Amino acid sequence: MRYDDVSQAIGNTPLVGLPNLSPDGYQVYLKLEGMNPTGSVKDRVARSLLDHARKDGSLQPGQRVLEPTSGNTGIALAALCRVLGHPLTCVMPENTSQERRQLLSLYGAEIVYSPAEQGSNGSVLLARELADADPDVFMPFQYGNPANPLAHYETTAPEILADLPDVAAFVAGLGTGGTVTGAGKRLKQHDPSIRVYAAEPEYGDLVYGLRNLDEGYVPEVLDVDVLDSRIKVDSRKALAWTRRLAAEEGIFAGVSTGASLAVAVRICKRLPQGSKVVALSPDGGWKYLSTGAYAPGDTDDVAEAISGTLWA
Amino acid sequence: MAVVRIPTVLRKHTDGESKVPASGSTVGEVFDDLVARHPGLGEQLLDDGKVRGFINVYVEDEDIRYLDGLGSAVEDDDEIAIMPAVAGGA
Numbered sequence: 359m360r361y362d363d364v365s366q367a368i369g370n371t372p373l374v375g376l377p378n379l380s381p382d383g384y385q386v387y388l389k390l391e392g393m394n395p396t397g398s399v400k401d402r403v404a405r406s407l408l409d410h411a412r413k414d415g416s417l418q419p420g421q422r423v424l425e426p427t428s429g430n431t432g433i434a435l436a437a438l439c440r441v442l443g444h445p446l447t448c449v450m451p452e453n454t455s456q457e458r459r460q461l462l463s464l465y466g467a468e469i470v471y472s473p474a475e476q477g478s479n480g481s482v483l484l485a486r487e488l489a490d491a492d493p494d495v496f497m498p499f500q501y502g503n504p505a506n507p508l509a510h511y512e513t514t515a516p517e518i519l520a521d522l523p524d525v526a527a528f529v530a531g532l533g534t535g536g537t538v539t540g541a542g543k544r545l546k547q548h549d550p551s552i553r554v555y556a557a558e559p560e561y562g563d564l565v566y567g568l569r570n571l572d573e574g575y576v577p578e579v580l581d582v583d584v585l586d587s588r589i590k591v592d593s594r595k596a597l598a599w600t601r602r603l604a605a606e607e608g609i610f611a612g613v614s615t616g617a618s619l620a621v622a623v624r625i626c627k628r629l630p631q632g633s634k635v636v637a638l639s640p641d642g643g644w645k646y647l648s649t650g651a652y653a654p655g656d657t658d659d660v661a662e663a664i665s666g667t668l669w670a
Numbered sequence: 671m672a673v674v675r676i677p678t679v680l681r682k683h684t685d686g687e688s689k690v691p692a693s694g695s696t697v698g699e700v701f702d703d704l705v706a707r708h709p710g711l712g713e714q715l716l717d718d719g720k721v722r723g724f725i726n727v728y729v730e731d732e733d734i735r736y737l738d739g740l741g742s743a744v745e746d747d748d749e750i751a752i753m754p755a756v757a758g759g760a
Contacts, residue, residue: 400760428759478757500760533758558726558733561756571679571714574724574755588726588733590751614759 365438368394368401369513373521378606384626385634392642396437399640403536404434406509407498417496424495426485428478429458430641431500436465449485451477453667457645477561479575501534502578510540518636519548526633527553529622531614535580537638542584553586557621560592562665591617593668594661601657612646613668615639672700672744675751683710698740700750724755
């Protein structure tokens with residue numbers, strides 16, 4: 359495949375079967391979004407956010423972009439902004455891994471840190487304050503921008519349907535909600551009987567340490583009506599499935615992939631025998647090596663040791 | 671009895687306990703028993719008889735919005751988790 363620039367090399371990722379981990383009588387497939395140019399599903403979202411903003415004039419040539427992100431969206435935006443000539447500021451929780459900081463710096467992005475104990479909520483709050491205070495920056499705001507789910511409606515879901523027209527269920531993680539909302543809508547338009555499940559990471563106590571419940575946040579792009587269920591996955595379980603995926607299927611993925619895989623395996627028994635299930639793998643494991651998630655040892659011990667940085 | 675997991679932000683109402691027992695055959699009944707034992711939780715969890723916004727409630731990891739809400743069945747030894755709604759990593 360030949361492309362004129364990096365943005366055109368986004369998407370058309372492999373859909374790979376899991377013969378060893380699929381429950382008997384079911385076929386689970388993983389869509390490997392780590393194969394995108396900057397290594398995550400967020401390449402699709404970053405391209406969509408920038409394209410729409412440039413087309414409707416809300417992003418002017420050379421204008422600075424500012425975005426709250428825990429890493430993947432920032433890295434994807436950084437690469438594309440570099441090519442398009444936009445400076446970029448990312449607001450990230452301060453406990454994110456070294457790899458993410460180094461990639462962002464390499465792509466020339468500036469990083470502003472939000473407090474670890476506020477999780478992504480803190481990045482959203484701080485980014486909004488910074489954007490409000492500076493009329494010269496453009497904030498795509500993936501948590502509230504329809505161009506985010508649209509990327510999955512227009513690209514992720516059609517790719518799945520082309521590769522597996524008889525898919526019975528789709529599972530993806532909940533971050534902004536863009537993947538389940540956009541891909542889920544498209545899949546249900548194709549066949550209303552296709553089930554859509556969200557795998558919700560259970561963050562550590564640190565992230566849930568909000569001062570009061572009114573500080574809670576539900577991303578605007580998440581359409582809860584598209585979901586058939588929303589299932590929470592704790593760190594230990596997500597890590598265990600991520601490690602099994604490498605050991606038994608030869609696929610090295612980030613921990614969010616383990617969370618979605620756990621849900622995919624769990625929901626198989628709700629479907630007729632022979633059903634095919636697609637789980638979306640948002641990224642590979644490379645950016646998380648320094649967290650210790652893949653270190654040798656007992657999964658419970660590893661989960662305990664890295665609980666503060668696992669989902670950051 | 672079911673076990674209810676209490677988020678950090680609400681533990682001041684449970685003497686700092688992160689897991690507390692409560693009984694009932696539905697989430698609503700478990701919440702009634704929970705509030706009887708820890709009255710401070712009442713207005714934190716429910717508003718006009720409904721689960722407040724910015725709170726997600728799970729029975730054995732499944733969001734009760736996709737089960738039967740407060741009428742969702744609870745088995746003995748089930749874990750009910752109360753979690754604040756937060757922005758996910760992205």
